[in-house]
Amino acid sequence: MKNKLIVSPSPHVHSGDTIAKNMYGVLIALVPAFLVSLYVFGVNALILTVASVLFCVITEYVIQRFMFKKEPTILDGSAIITGVLLAFNVPSNLPLWILAIGAVAAIGIGKMSFGGLGNNIFNPALLGRVFLLISFPAQMTSWPLPSTVSPIDGVTAATVLENIKYNPQALPSISDMFFGLESGSIGEMSVMALLLGLVYMLWKKIITWHIPISIIVTVAIFTALMYWGDPSPANNPIIHLFSGGLMLGAIFMATDYATSPLSNKGMIIYGVGIGVITVSIRLWGSYPEGVSFAILLMNAFTPLINNYVKPKRFGEVRKNG
Amino acid sequence: MLKTFRIGGIHPEENKFSAGKSIETIAIPSEVIVPLAQHIGAPCQAVVKRGEQVKVGTLLGKSVGFVSANIHSPVSGTVKKIDKALDASGYKRDAVFIDVVDDIWEESIDKTNSLNRDYDFTSKEIIDKIFAAGIVGMGGATFPTHVKLTPPPGTKAEVLIINGVECEPYLTADHTLMMEKTEEIFVGIQLLMKAVNVNRAVIGIENNKRDAIDKFRETAKFYPSIKIQPLKVQYPQGGEKQLIDAVLSRQVPSGALPISVGAVVQNVGTAFAVYEAVQKNKPLVERVVTVTGKDVTNHCNVLSRIGVPLRNLIEHAGGLPETTGKVVSGGPMMGKALASIDIPVTKGTSGILIIPTLEARRKQMKDCIKCGKCVNICPMGLNPTLLMTLTEYEVWDKAEKEKITDCIECGSCSYTCPSDRPLLDYIRLGKSKVMGIMRTRKD
Numbered sequence: 001m002k003n004k005l006i007v008s009p010s011p012h013v014h015s016g017d018t019i020a021k022n023m024y025g026v027l028i029a030l031v032p033a034f035l036v037s038l039y040v041f042g043v044n045a046l047i048l049t050v051a052s053v054l055f056c057v058i059t060e061y062v063i064q065r066f067m068f069k070k071e072p073t074i075l076d077g078s079a080i081i082t083g084v085l086l087a088f089n090v091p092s093n094l095p096l097w098i099l100a101i102g103a104v105a106a107i108g109i110g111k112m113s114f115g116g117l118g119n120n121i122f123n124p125a126l127l128g129r130v131f132l133l134i135s136f137p138a139q140m141t142s143w144p145l146p147s148t149v150s151p152i153d154g155v156t157a158a159t160v161l162e163n164i165k166y167n168p169q170a171l172p173s174i175s176d177m178f179f180g181l182e183s184g185s186i187g188e189m190s191v192m193a194l195l196l197g198l199v200y201m202l203w204k205k206i207i208t209w210h211i212p213i214s215i216i217v218t219v220a221i222f223t224a225l226m227y228w229g230d231p232s233p234a235n236n237p238i239i240h241l242f243s244g245g246l247m248l249g250a251i252f253m254a255t256d257y258a259t260s261p262l263s264n265k266g267m268i269i270y271g272v273g274i275g276v277i278t279v280s281i282r283l284w285g286s287y288p289e290g291v292s293f294a295i296l297l298m299n300a301f302t303p304l305i306n307n308y309v310k311p312k313r314f315g316e317v318r319k320n321g
Numbered sequence: 322m323l324k325t326f327r328i329g330g331i332h333p334e335e336n337k338f339s340a341g342k343s344i345e346t347i348a349i350p351s352e353v354i355v356p357l358a359q360h361i362g363a364p365c366q367a368v369v370k371r372g373e374q375v376k377v378g379t380l381l382g383k384s385v386g387f388v389s390a391n392i393h394s395p396v397s398g399t400v401k402k403i404d405k406a407l408d409a410s411g412y413k414r415d416a417v418f419i420d421v422v423d424d425i426w427e428e429s430i431d432k433t434n435s436l437n438r439d440y441d442f443t444s445k446e447i448i449d450k451i452f453a454a455g456i457v458g459m460g461g462a463t464f465p466t467h468v469k470l471t472p473p474p475g476t477k478a479e480v481l482i483i484n485g486v487e488c489e490p491y492l493t494a495d496h497t498l499m500m501e502k503t504e505e506i507f508v509g510i511q512l513l514m515k516a517v518n519v520n521r522a523v524i525g526i527e528n529n530k531r532d533a534i535d536k537f538r539e540t541a542k543f544y545p546s547i548k549i550q551p552l553k554v555q556y557p558q559g560g561e562k563q564l565i566d567a568v569l570s571r572q573v574p575s576g577a578l579p580i581s582v583g584a585v586v587q588n589v590g591t592a593f594a595v596y597e598a599v600q601k602n603k604p605l606v607e608r609v610v611t612v613t614g615k616d617v618t619n620h621c622n623v624l625s626r627i628g629v630p631l632r633n634l635i636e637h638a639g640g641l642p643e644t645t646g647k648v649v650s651g652g653p654m655m656g657k658a659l660a661s662i663d664i665p666v667t668k669g670t671s672g673i674l675i676i677p678t679l680e681a682r683r684k685q686m687k688d689c690i691k692c693g694k695c696v697n698i699c700p701m702g703l704n705p706t707l708l709m710t711l712t713e714y715e716v717w718d719k720a721e722k723e724k725i726t727d728c729i730e731c732g733s734c735s736y737t738c739p740s741d742r743p744l745l746d747y748i749r750l751g752k753s754k755v756m757g758i759m760r761t762r763k764d
Contacts (some may be wrong), residue, residue, distance in 0.1 A: 005717065006647045006681045007411070007660050011331060011732030013653040014491065017739040019690055073687075118690035118740075208697065232727050262693040262704060306707075308742060313702040314328050314562060314573040 019117070019135030021094065022257075023077030027208045029197035030084055030252065034191035035228065040146040041092040045186050045281060053083030063112045074110060078117045082106055085125035087290070088187025089245065095145045098136050105131040113183045122299045123256045133292070135162050143183040159184045160243035161288040177242040187248060191284025194247040194316050207255045210267035215250040216241065226283065234283070249291035261301040266302075266309040273298045323528055323553035326563040327570075329700040331733045333654070335529060339493045339613045340618035344501055346624045347637060349421055353396050353628030355381055356408045356416040357666040360463040362388030367417060373400045378427035378604050379452075381417045384455070387433060390465040390668075391455035392417075392728040393604040395626035407664050409650045409657050417666075419628070429602045437600040438508055440515075447516040447599055455605050455668075459590030460484060460495070461651050463669035466591055470516045470754030472580045479583030481514050481522040482568050482590060485537070486552065486559040488527060489652025492672040494609040495589050497531040497622040502593050503540050509596030510547055510587075513661045517585050522547045524589070527554045547575040556654060557731035563585045563700055565646040575727050590671075605668055610634060614675030615644030616642035628665045631673055635662055636672075649674040654732045687740040695734040695744060701727045703735035712751030721755045728752055 037045040049090065054234055060079040064072040071288075086106050090099065106128025114120040133140045160182055163171055172182045174177040180190025189193075201207045222235050254260060254274055263269050274294045281290025346740055358364035365382025369375060375394040382392035406416035426432050432545040442450070452467040472478055483506075489496040498508065510522050512726055528551050530563040537549045548661050550568050562573045564586060571582040579586055587595075590609070597603040613620045618639030625634055631648070635641055641648075641662070650664075651655040651671055703724055711720040725748060734744040 005645070005658070005660060006678070008647075008657040008681075008683060009658075009743075009749065010649075010730075010738050011654045011745065012656065012658065012674070012676055013736060013738050014335070014684070014741070015331070017694070017740075019687060019739050022692065022739055059739075076751055078690075107474075113652060116688065118688045159604050166583040190400065257690045257692040258691075260691075260695045262691060262706070264697070267693075310698050310702060310723075311699070311702045312328060313575070314566075314700065314727065315577070316702070 019076045019078070020190050020286040022206050023081055025201065025204050026081050026252070027077060027084065029200040029206070030088075030187070032193035032196040033088065033187045033190055033248070034084070036193045037088070037092075040180060040189065041144065041186060044092040044144075048090065048092060048094065048096075048099060048186060049084060049087040052087035052103055053080050054100055055069040055100045055307050056080070056083035056086065059104050059107040060112065063108060066113075068116075073093070073117070076117065079107060079170040082111065082124045082128075084187075086128045088248060089125060089185050090140065090275045091143050092186050093142065094139055097134060098139055101135070102128040103275050118258045121303075123253055123259050124298055126253055126296055127176050130292055130296060145183055146181055160239065160280060161286065171239065174238055174242065177239070182243075185245065188245045192243050198251045199253075208264065208267070210264050211255045211260055211271045212250045214268045214271025215246075215254060215275045215278075218272045219246060219279055222279045223273060240279065240282065244282075244289045245291040248276070249295055253291075254295050254298070259302055261302050261305045261309065263306070263309055263311040265311070269305055269309060270298050270302065273301065323551060324567050325553040325555045326558060326566040326700060328702045329698045329733065331698050331737060332555055333490050333736065334491050335554070336615070337493050337496070337529070338491070338617075339611050339622055340551050342493070342497065342620060342622050344497055344609055344622050344624050346635070347626070347634055348630055349396055349424060349626055350629055350633055351421050353419050353421060353626065354416050354630070354665045355392060355395065355419065355628040356406060356410070356414060356642075356665065356667055357382045357392060358761040359392060359627070359669065360413050360457040360465055362386065362390070362465055363711045364415065365389065365392045367403050367415070369400050369417065371400055371402055373420060374398075375400060376425045376427050377431050377606060379731050384452070386466055386564050387445055388465055390457050391453060391604070393455060393606055394419060395606040395628050396421045398422040407661055408614060409659060409664055409667065409670070411657075427651070431601040431603070436504055436548070440512065440600060441459055442512075442515070442519055442599065444516050448600045450669065451516070452584050452596055454594075454603065456591065456594045456598055457605070457668050458588055459594055459608065459668070459671070460588035461655070461669050461671045466587070466595065468700060469585060469587070470513070472517065472585070473578075476580045477583065478519050478580060478585045479519040479521070480569065481508055481510065481517060481519050482558055482564060482584050482591055483522060483524040484564055484586055485526040485530070485533065485589045486564060487530070488559040489654055489656070489672075491613050491674050492611045492652045493613075494611045494671050495715065496530050496533055496623055497569040498609050499589055500592055501531070501606045503536055505596045506589055506592045506599065507540055507544050507547060509592035509594070511544065512595050512599050513587055513592060519585070520546055522569050523557070524548070525552050525564050525595045527552050527558060529554045556733065557700055557729065560571050560731060562701065562729070562730050563727070575724060579629075607669065608666070608670065610666060610670050611672035612638040613672065614677075615680075616644045616677050617675055618642070625666045627667060630663050630665055631659070631670075632662045634666065635675070640642060642675060642677070644679070646678030649676060653728065654736065670706055683743070689742060691738055692739060694737050698733050700731060700733060700736050701729060703727060705748060706720040706742070708751060709742065709744050711746040712747040712754075715753075717755050717758055720751050721759070725752050725755050726759070735760045
């Protein structure tokens with residue numbers, strides 16, 4: 001041994017947890033949904049997902065290297081997640097150049113303009129998606145029919161939520177919705193695959209249950225109350241839970257570390273807020289789907305929630321056993 | 322479901338390599354260095370002079386003030402000098418250097434191993450004997466025991482809680498003592514119960530020490546007022562507030578003492594030291610130390626006199642491994658990294674942990690990703706990442722409102738952080754600043 005001992009304050013051990021471990025864990029959790037999208041939309045899903053990841057990673061690399069003049073941290077996996085989630089949130093026939101604009105908006109405006117990972121206020125992938133939705137409304141809402149339903153390319157169809165609003169007779173069966181055999185964005189349809197991802201992330205302690213469960217429960221209760229008053233398919237809780245971006249949003253988008261509250265109590269308030277806003281937009285808004293807007297709105301409330309909702313302090317609640 | 326504390330907590334790798342190793346005695350060297358500050362509170366005042374002859378148990382340093390503890394000679398021989406010596410704090414402080422001659426004990430001390438169950442002392446007599454013997458908290462905190470046994474006026478203890486948790490990874494000193502000195506500990510607990518006038522004691526033991534739980538349960542059959550409470554393995558359960566919550570489901574309020582919920586907490590090692598002090602008239606001159614680490618060849622639990630250089634204990638464990646990067650006094654979560662292994666064993670040396678270079682270096686800190694893991698695991702329900710930011714920007718009034726002074730410095734936040742942020746370093750700094758500000762306000 002050398003003569004000099006290392007001296008530093010405690011603790012002297014570390015859990016070994018890293019940013020990359022959490023990020024790659026999220027990516028593993030996204031694999032089932034990706035496989036379903038390949039099955040449903042074929043090679044288009046693959047091309048869009050890979051392209052989106054490349055656009056996002058390149059944008060992050062360029063900004064970090066040439067504007068921040070720092071060592072790029074693209075290997076931490078966070079830009080890859082943004083890429084995958086952006087692709088999962090667009091129709092499978094979206095032109096690549098539009099996707100590229102979305103990626104630059106997501107990483108450039110949504111993430112790097114705030115200082116990079118951890119400092120952003122809004123979920124980058126969602127910001128990119130909403131940027132595209134407002135800029136290219138036609139391309140962003142034309143949904144190709146799944147190849148499992150129609151083998152002919154280029155046939156488009158309405159999503160479940162659009163049908164609820166405008167054509168309630170044309171709804172797919174509940175089981176098709178559960179497994180993901182419907183039209184919609186690339187990665188959002190399969191409830192089953194997304195729930196698998198949730199179970200994996202809970203098991204690996206990447207996220208806690210508070211955000212996804214509070215969103216899901218809020219949407220279920222809210223729509224159940226509406227269904228009780230008016231039992232039309234537009235209010236059916238099962239359809240609301242199994243359709244649109246609800247599961248993808250609740251499990252993978254709302255749980256983004258940087259843009260969600262820190263304390264468990266705060267997470268539940270945030271989740272309930274997302275649930276209420278989502279259902280309100282779906283039932284009474286001019287858009288058929290409201291998950292993206294709901295999450296972005298609650299992202300904006302996160303600093304406020306963090307400021308007012310504190311974790312449960314030791315000794316504050318004294319129950320004398 | 323096993324009981325545990327209700328807020329936060331982590332479960333680091335236990336790595337208790339030296340579990341089950343029986344206590345071995347370390348040979349007395351030719352010279353010992355006995356620091357005069359081995360406890361929390363005022364350092365002792367030396368009462369011996371150069372050239373004076375001392376025996377084992379001769380008073381070397383007299384307690385000054387209420388929060389202080391006597392220090393006795395751990396060896397017999399001649400006082401060589403009183404001089405500054407490096408200790409675990411990293412500072413040079415006053416210490417008594419003694420040249421060892423033979424091993425002669427003060428006549429009043431019963432140095433046999435025979436068990437002495439019977440006693441007839443009043444509460445005050447017990448506390449006086451504990452004070453005289455210089456007993457301090459043996460878990461590592463080294464708070465003078467007689468102070469904790471003297472509740473402030475107007476308070477009343479209801480239950481004595483004995484800490485047999487040993488929640489720090491690697492350490493097994495308490496565990497070994499519990500296996501080898503079981504009944505002595507029980508007598509010590511009875512003495513402590515008498516000292517604080519309670520008729521109920523609960524020993525909390527984590528479930529990774531099944532053998533100790535079984536043995537204690539067996540012994541408790543003969544001590545009906547002492548209960549054994551197995552606990553779920555969770556760090557920092559040995560923290561006083563956490564242990565009370567785990568055992569009694571009562572939470573000590575912010576800024577208050579355990580006595581505010583009727584509890585007095587003592588370590589099993591302290592109970593054993595109390596037994597020796599009261600029943601054997603033996604002052605605190607030796608203790609059990611775990612010597613361990615991933616690359617250590619002979620993990621061991623040793624009985625060492627106070628003042629023996631740590632180097633001797635490490636030699637006993639097979640010497641410093643080639644890979645050594647850091648030597649820690651205590652456990653990996655709260656122990657102190659040492660600048661030298663030539664410092665002496667003191668009353669608070671619960672373990673010597675040798676950490677390989679690879680694990681000893683910290684990784685570079687990254688930006689906070691706001692994952693909230695530190696908030697989730699903080700056993701005091703604080704927001705570590707916020708407290709670090711407030712300290713960085715010196716926002717002391719907000720840090721005080723966010724209860725920075727409640728931090729018990731357990732290190733769970735830094736341990737957990739995926740961005741390798743030195744959360745506790747900052748919080749410690751902020752805590753001491755805020756405490757300083759609060760003190761000036763009082764004056």
